[in-house]
Amino acid sequence: xxxxxxxxxxxxxxxxxxxxxxxxxxxxxxxxxxxxxxxxxxxxxxxxxxxxxxxxxxxxxxxxxxxxxxxxxxxxxxxxxxxxxxxxxxxxxxxxxxxxxxxxxxxxxxxxxxxxxxxxxxxxxxxxxxxxxxxxxxxxxxxxxxxxxxxxxxxxxxxxxxxxxxxxxxxxxxxxxxxxxxxxxxxxxxxxxxxxxxxxxxxxxxxxxxxxxxxxxxxxxxxxxxxxxxxxxxxxxxxxxxxxxxxxxxxxxxxxxxxxxxxxxxxxxxxxxxxxxxxxxxxxxxxxxxxxxxxxxxxxxxxxxxxxxxxxxxxxxxxxxxxxxxxxxxxxxxxxxxxxxxxxxxxxxxxxxxxxxxxxxxxxxxxxxxxxxxxxxxxxxxxxxxxxxxxxxxxxxxxxxxxxxxxxxxxxxxxxxxxxxxxxxxxxxxxxxxxxxxxxxxxxxxxxxxxxxxxxxxxxxxxxxxxxxxxxxxxxxxxxxxxxxxxxxxxxxxxxxxxxxxxxxxxxxxxxxxxxxxxxxxxxxxxxxxxxxxxxxxxxxxxxxxxxxxxxxxxxxxxxxxxxxxxxxxxxxxxxxxxxxxxxxxxxxxxxxxxxxxxxxxxxxxxxxxxxxxxxxxxxxxxxxxxxxxxxxxxxxxxxxxxxxxxxxxxxxxxxxxxxx
Numbered sequence: 226x227x228x229x230x231x232x233x234x235x236x237x238x239x240x241x242x243x244x245x246x247x248x249x250x251x252x253x254x255x256x257x258x259x260x261x262x263x264x265x266x267x268x269x270x271x272x273x274x275x276x277x278x279x280x281x282x283x284x285x286x287x288x289x290x291x292x293x294x295x296x297x298x299x300x301x302x303x304x305x306x307x308x309x310x311x312x313x314x315x316x317x318x319x320x321x322x323x324x325x326x327x328x329x330x331x332x333x334x335x336x337x338x339x340x341x342x343x344x345x346x347x348x349x350x351x352x353x354x355x356x357x358x359x360x361x362x363x364x365x366x367x368x369x370x371x372x373x374x375x376x377x378x379x380x381x382x383x384x385x386x387x388x389x390x391x392x393x394x395x396x397x398x399x400x401x402x403x404x405x406x407x408x409x410x411x412x413x414x415x416x417x418x419x420x421x422x423x424x425x426x427x428x429x430x431x432x433x434x435x436x437x438x439x440x441x442x443x444x445x446x447x448x449x450x451x452x453x454x455x456x457x458x459x460x461x462x463x464x465x466x467x468x469x470x471x472x473x474x475x476x477x478x479x480x481x482x483x484x485x486x487x488x489x490x491x492x493x494x495x496x497x498x499x500x501x502x503x504x505x506x507x508x509x510x511x512x513x514x515x516x517x518x519x520x521x522x523x524x525x526x527x528x529x530x531x532x533x534x535x536x537x538x539x540x541x542x543x544x545x546x547x548x549x550x551x552x553x554x555x556x557x558x559x560x561x562x563x564x565x566x567x568x569x570x571x572x573x574x575x576x577x578x579x580x581x582x583x584x585x586x587x588x589x590x591x592x593x594x595x596x597x598x599x600x601x602x603x604x605x606x607x608x609x610x611x612x613x614x615x616x617x618x619x620x621x622x623x624x625x626x627x628x629x630x631x632x633x634x635x636x637x638x639x640x641x642x643x644x645x646x647x648x649x650x651x652x653x654x655x656x657x658x659x660x661x662x663x664x665x666x667x668x669x670x671x672x673x674x675x676x677x678x679x680x681x682x683x684x685x686x687x688x689x690x691x692x693x694x695x696x697x698x699x700x701x702x703x704x705x706x707x708x709x710x711x712x713x714x715x716x717x718x719x720x721x722x723x724x725x726x727x728x729x730x731x732x733x734x735x736x737x738x739x740x741x742x743x744x745x746x747x748x749x750x751x752x753x754x755x756x757x758x759x760x761x762x763x764x765x766x767x768x769x770x771x772x773x774x775x776x777x778x779x780x781x782x783x784x785x786x787x788x789x790x791x792x793x794x795x796x797x798x799x800x801x802x803x804x805x806x807x808x809x810x811x812x813x814x815x816x817x818x819x820x821x822x823x824x825x826x827x828x829x830x831x832x833x834x835x836x837x838x839x840x841x842x843x844x845x846x847x848x849x850x851x852x853x854x855x856x857x858x859x860x861x862x863x864x865x866x867x868x869x870x871x872x873x874x875x876x877x878x879x880x881x882x883x884x885x886x
Contacts, residue, residue, distance in 0.1 A: 262321035340414030346373035378477035379615035520677035528874035555815035570600025575630035591615035621667035632694035642781035655687025691801030716789035717762035735827035811865035
């Protein structure tokens with residue numbers, strides 16, 4: 226339905242107004258009628274389309290009826306479909322008649338100027354701004370959806386700047402402009418009409434702190450781009466050029482979706498008319514365009530690796546070398562964070578999570594900084610944030626716990642659950658249920674993840690672990706069949722079953738941890754007869770089985786999608802569980818190349834039986850297993866290979882706006 230505006234007429238003097246292309250004017254024929262008038266006649270020049278609304282019917286003029294009764298509700302509608310060449314070059318005349326008919330008892334004249342005012346963005350999501358018949362004031366999901374998209378401009382294109390680009394009100398480079406979405410104001414018609422009317426670009430008060438708008442006028446010079454909207458600036462008066470019909474604005478997002486912010490932002494352009502000198506302007510037309518701020522998106526282990534990160538500390542030279550060799554096999558660059566930058570903090574997986582943001586015109590990686598803030602606290606801002614590499618963080622005012630470290634933040638590959646598609650997977654976080662009073666992920670972090678909408682989070686039970694991270698008992702690896710992946714779960718049951726098999730084969734005296742100095746070396750027999758250890762692992766298995774059932778329901782998995790990786794844990798219920806030997810599910814996944822913590826299991830026939838079993842499970846999937854010794858550099862400090870590394874991965878091919886959350 227076309228936007229409609231009521232226009233008052235007068236029989237005392239001519240009325241002049243603007244008709245915006247694509248809108249209708251409703252003429253108040255009754256309000257301007259002389260006291261003794263009972264009928265009216267309306268006629269217009271060729272550029273005006275006229276309709277009379279009579280007894281709820283809309284009748285296009287001219288018609289066989291020449292005079293219309295001035296009944297209550299009588300209305301004349303007009304529209305114009307061609308731009309005016311001059312001000313007031315089209316007109317409408319309404320003649321009023323009394324009971325006697327004959328000579329009109331009054332006439333009202335309306336002079337019209339047709340202009341085009343349109344605020345446009347890339348609502349078709351093609352990567353370019355174009356005029357469209359789509360409803361610009363709404364935003365819809367799905368492959369047939371529409372609505373413009375905005376990136377949070379959270380990278381730092383100027384290396385000299387101290388903060389991300391979304392924290393300033395300046396355009397520092399042309400690459401900065403490329404991160405922004407274009408919004409184009411088109412004004413066509415007699416240019417003099419815009420001298421007597423004002424065009425106001427404005428944003429709702431509730432949205433103003435979420436966006437910034439820059440405008441360079443007719444210039445392409447960088448210094449001419451000024452911050453005109455956003456923050457405390459709610460409106461900007463646009464002066465259309467005499468020579469150009471388009472004014473191009475650049476829009477940046479300042480904030481990601483979060484509690485109290487759905488991600489939707491509306492911009493409006495309003496044409497204001499001054500009736501007479503000294504009177505306030507009145508709005509006569511508004512056009513609106515809605516953007517959605519692009520969410521932050523995580524990438525799963527199964528996505529192609531683009532860059533591997535590892536920290537260099539005092540005692541992990543061999544570990545860094547091993548990770549580097551694996552990265553080389555996977556043809557993936559390695560970035561080593563030096564001691565000066567990590568400040569003796571080796572747990573780079575816990576400090577940050579790599580993801581990305583995407584709009585039709587641009588995609589770039591964004592690092593999510595956890596609230597843990599230890600030695601690596603400054604690394605994301607000082608060494609990762611840069612041109613086309615964004616940064617976002619959330620704090621934990623209530624105080625960060627171990628569950629706020631990002632070893633406790635994973636995402637599944639794409640899944641379909643009971644017909645519902647999750648083309649970007651589902652986020653997995655650890656929590657304290659089903660018991661009360663335990664540790665939970667900080668509300669600010671969890672709220673942020675939920676608000677992104679596109680990777681609906683699943684809460685798992687991880688507080689039974691001493692450290693409490695989901696990556697201690699699960700991982701995903703790529704597979705050539707079924708759903709394209711396997712879920713790996715740590716399994717005490719599978720480990721006891723394997724050790725029992727080896728005992729029955731006559732290898733009961735084979736010992737753990739051979740080759741490691743000053744480490745107790747229990748035999749298979751000793752492990753199997755340790756009732757306290759078995760009892761504790763029964764408890765651990767029940768916790769993992771609980772999560773197994775949640776994962777099957779939440780990710781639509783069957784038993785054929787899950788592989789049980791032999792693993793034992795030690796500890797007690799009060800302090801929590803930790804790996805009895807290096808935790809093999811806590812692995813580094815680089816395509817088909819896996820960097821798995823070396824378990825130092827019992828040697829059977831010269832081979833570690835734990836490594837042999839894991840190879841038998843994973844190599845048929847086309848995966849290669851490299852076992853990395855992390856015992857003294859990570860395992861004894863309650864972490865493994867995955868905890869000590871991080872990976873930036875290739876974004877999903879699927880575009881997030883094509884899904885239906």
